Structures are given as structure tokens and as C-alpha cells.
Amino acid sequence: MTHKVAILGASGYTGAELVRLISQHPSIEIAALAAERKAGLTMAEVFPHLRHLDLPTLCKISEIDFSQIDLCFCALPHKTSQEVIAALPKDLKIVDLSADFRLRDPAEYEKWYGNPHAALEQQEEAVYGLTEFYRDEIRGARLVAGTGCNAATGQFALRPLITSGLIDLDEIILDLKCAVSGAGRALKENLLHAELSEGYNAYAIGGTHRHLGEFDQEFSKLAGRPVKVQFTPHLVPANRGILATTYVKGDAEAIHAAFVSAYADEPFIEVLPFGTAPSTHHVRGSNFCHIGVTADRIEGRAIVIAALDNLTKGSSGQALQNANLMLGEDETAGLMMAPLFP
Template identity: 50%
Template structure:
């Protein structure tokens, strides 16, 4: 284990803003706890030694015990009943995970006490330009002043900004799987900003827990389908991060697909080499960039990442291959869409925000077979 990973895994709890003692537990609210990302936050926090869940919300499930909504967690959690957001006592909350649907969180988060630090898992604060948000999400942003203070939070790429943030915009799952491998390569000038092609595939949980005809078992089983072709809402988020890394405008070709599996995500990315770089150079840059990162593993030459390698975990596996076409490379990146792509990264971010060792509560290994 690297020096950084050993330090991150250390059991000691650092002093954190808003807490009076290094061993004092942080009181956590989970808004939208009846959805998949909210459930995943609570599942992961069941073994977190520092974060204590003191409020859970679910507008349509208010009054129910959490184990009535998610029976599989009856023995793993000791959490309060679900309530409506309006009934949360914010005097007993230090930080919140907001797991509400897009376009529902802006006014809610703007109304919270300033002392509450927030990780928002929706898309509402990911796009820095509110006009871009309106274009892709079909409505005017209702908290533009709060947007100005939001920090975009792929932890490995924005750790120092996250550390001092009050509001972190937790990235989307596809953008996480794409930016972790591409940002260091663009920063190093080793791949072209043009002709980036992303073929991405996700488990069905990425579509949320709402009842939808296209997500019924008979609709999704025994087949795959693409969606949001040429217009998926994660496209501007991906391009925002890649453009900042390159220092120039980056446009990508991105097509997501829905796979008949509960969770998991693979992004297969086709890039053009630049600056005289070789495939081995790309791998070397990524291995050097992430050598001290506990959750990102860059495989050796020939290693093929599988989604099952990261199932239920906060890890990202990356590999680089030569393309058959001269001057091109193929990059494969896999994550669990609900963990590193959502709830796990959210906890990783809040660990950083509250001065807790970054890997706390997140060292689960993959479920296999």
C-alpha cells in the first residue's frame, strides 16, 4: 500500500471545521433516503465510525422505518424514521447528503443554515454556467448565488477545493468514469482534444428507483439499448471538466447504454495520441498520477478491467491499450455507478470536508462472484 493510502486508511480522526473535538461524531442528514443513492449512503455509513445518521427524509415514505423501505438493512443500521424535509431539525445536523432528483434541490439547499455542509448528489450544481444548466435541464436555475460557491467534487482531481467547501457538487457517474482517466492525459498534452469517442455502459440502477415502463424486467432483461443519443445530460459536465484540463474547448462524442445488470459502469474511450506520446507513455502518466490514490488502480499492460472487479466498492480500475489504428489508443475505465459514481464518492468528499481520513467507511472490497 502506498504512503498516501496508508495515511488515508489510518484510524485516527482529524479535527474538522464545525466540530468541537477530534473524536466527536458528525451528525448527518440524508435527504432523499428512499432512493438508490440515499440507500447506498446509509448502507455505507452503517460501518462509518465518525458519521452518525440523525435525519432521513423521504417525502412519500415519511413516517416509515428505514428498514420498512429497505428490509435488507434491518440488521445493519440504527437510524431514525423517515420524515419530510420540512420536519428536519437542522439544529441537530452538521452535514447533509442531498440525494434528491435533479431540479428539486436548489431552493432546498439555499434555505439550509450556513453551518450545514452539503454534498449534493443531483446535477443541480455541477455545471458552473447557469445558462448551460437551463439548456440541458430544461429550467432556470433557482439558486444562482449558491451555484457560485459550489465546488465540483471528483475527489482525486479537486481535493483541495473540496476540503474548504461548504457545498460540493458530487459528479455524475459517467463523468467520473471518463474524467479520472482523461484529465491527467489532457493536462500532460498526451492526447488530442479532438476526436474523443466515449462508448459508455451502465447498470439499470443508474436510472433511479422510480417506477418506469422502460425499466421493467421484461423491458430491460436479455438485451441492451442506448439512450440519450447525442444529447445525454452528462455531456456538458464531461466537456466542462475536460476543457478545464486541456485549457481549450473540448467536444466529445458520447453515447451511453443501459445494460441488464443492477450496478456497474464501463466507459470505453477512444483517443488520438498527441505530442509524440505512446500508449506506454499514457499508462505511465496515469500510474504516476494515481500511485498515491487509494481508490484508483491503473492496471499493467494487458490487464482488462471488469465491472465485477469494483462491484459494491469505491474503486476505479483503468487500463490503456493500443488501437489497431495507428496513432490511437483505447482507454477502459470501470466503476460501480452507485458507489464511486455516486454515494461512495459523496462520502469520500465529506470525509475530506470534515477532516476525516479519506478512506473511512469506504474500504469494502468487491463482491465476487
């Protein structure tokens, strides 16, 4: 059976990544591609690296016949996404890649994103899209909210430790490095080559990064009490990748064993041998996440490092993984490509 999908926001990085991944999927066909400002252009004109594919011409969302669509990927900016999704057919399966449906409490959404939620009915039915931990709910969902790429990386590094009770929940430090594509494709002065290359900088310092809303929500739910991590993201002059270094209080070997047990059957999570550190080079362009654990020189402390590709496992790959479950396909379909190296 072939499933027909639409991609809204196809002219952005995550939209292009969805096209790249789905082009290799055995049972999904791209039936519509929407990009409001680039409507009328071909994908080859917008993304020359996709010129070998036979794809629909970019159109406006209003031009799509959704009665012919089995599932819609929404790769639009937050706020825009909720407004568009609220107007889509109520029976249409949707995977949203924006931040609009990640937070269950509308008040928390307004706190972190600065505007009231405009699609409360849809927000109530949304399932959080961290596949490895919500796959049963995702299978039966109509609307799945993809996670933030930083939020996904931090959760892969911490969720098994919170549930197992192996770490001090009040002593978690998360130091994260994210490549520039995580900021999207829009033109921004601080992302110009002359201003970004040959250095890197911290941003959203002191607890202002919006993905903290996801950490607070998910970690507190797991622990059954409030959990707040100390989190500082850094922008690095690389195109793809996230590397999260997490400092925790707990026995390093027990922590490593917990990861091995928790992720034993996960096709996309690779737990490295004890004392081995991952690199963004080793996951580039793939749907894999690598996790390493090392003992700190200070007794009773451990360092957990997680690496993934922000555009694939952190966004579009995760979205396709969720779509596979929603459509009754093998979860790994279209996603088992090896990472690109070097």
C-alpha cells in the first residue's frame, strides 16, 4: 500500500530533509509540497541537491486537496503551525515539527513562546513525539508533536537515569553544542559566515531557552516531582549536529548499565562501550543517536555525552519515524541509511 503525504513548509531545512528521507521510503509518496513564498517554483530550483527526484511543484497550502492525503508533515514556524493545523481536516493525520503542540499546558506554551495558544482543541489531542518513549501512544495518534532537537538529545541522555533513580535530580548540568541549521533557514545577521565561523558562543543563558519547557515537563513527569536542569546551549560553526555533555552525580558504571538495558532493543540508539565518547561526525545525516558514559575523576560523578543530527534524528527523521507508526509501517522504513563520513 502506498501512502500519500503532503509537506507544508517544504522550502526550509526540515522540509528538504523530509523530502530526502521520504524519497527512499518504500511505501510513501510525496503528493504535495507547500511553500507560500516560493509557490510556483520547483524543488530543484529551491534545493538543487534534490533535482534528481520527480517531485510536485511547490504550491500554496490552500491549493492542496487534503482529501487525497493520508498524512501531512507540518514543517512551519511556531505560531504559524497551530493556525494552519487548526484549519486542516479533523480526520487528517498530522506530524508537526514546530514547537506549537509540544507543551501540554497552554499556560506553559504562552510562558515560553510569548503568545496564547490558538488551537487548544488540537493541543489537547497531541501526543509528544519522542518515539522511543511514546510509541504506543503515537501509533494511535492523529496529531503528533515533534520534539525540539535540543530537547530530544537531552532526553536521550537523561530519561533512563531519572526513571532508574540512579542520579541526584537536583544536580544535573547539561552543556549542549548545536550546529547552525538548528536556527532554521531564515536570513539572520549573526548567522552570516563572517560572524559565525572561527568561533562559537553560548546563547539563551541562565534558563531562557524555550526547550527548557520540554525538559521541565518531561523530567518532572518521570520523577513525579519538579525537576529542573541547568542548561546552556552553544552555537557552533558547523552545518549539522548536536553534542550534549551532561554532568550528573551517580555511579558511572551503573549509569552505563542502565543505558545498555534501556536501549537494548532500540534500532536508532547506540550505547557506546564504557569510557567511549561519541562525535557528531559519526551520526551526520542519519537517524542514529550515540550515547557514551565516562566516570569523572571526582568520585560519584559521571559524564554522559549524546550526539545526534539535529535535522534527522532531532527533527525530520524523528517525524518520519513517527509517521511510520501512525501509518502502520515498519518504524525503521526509510531511515536505516548509514551516517555520512567524513
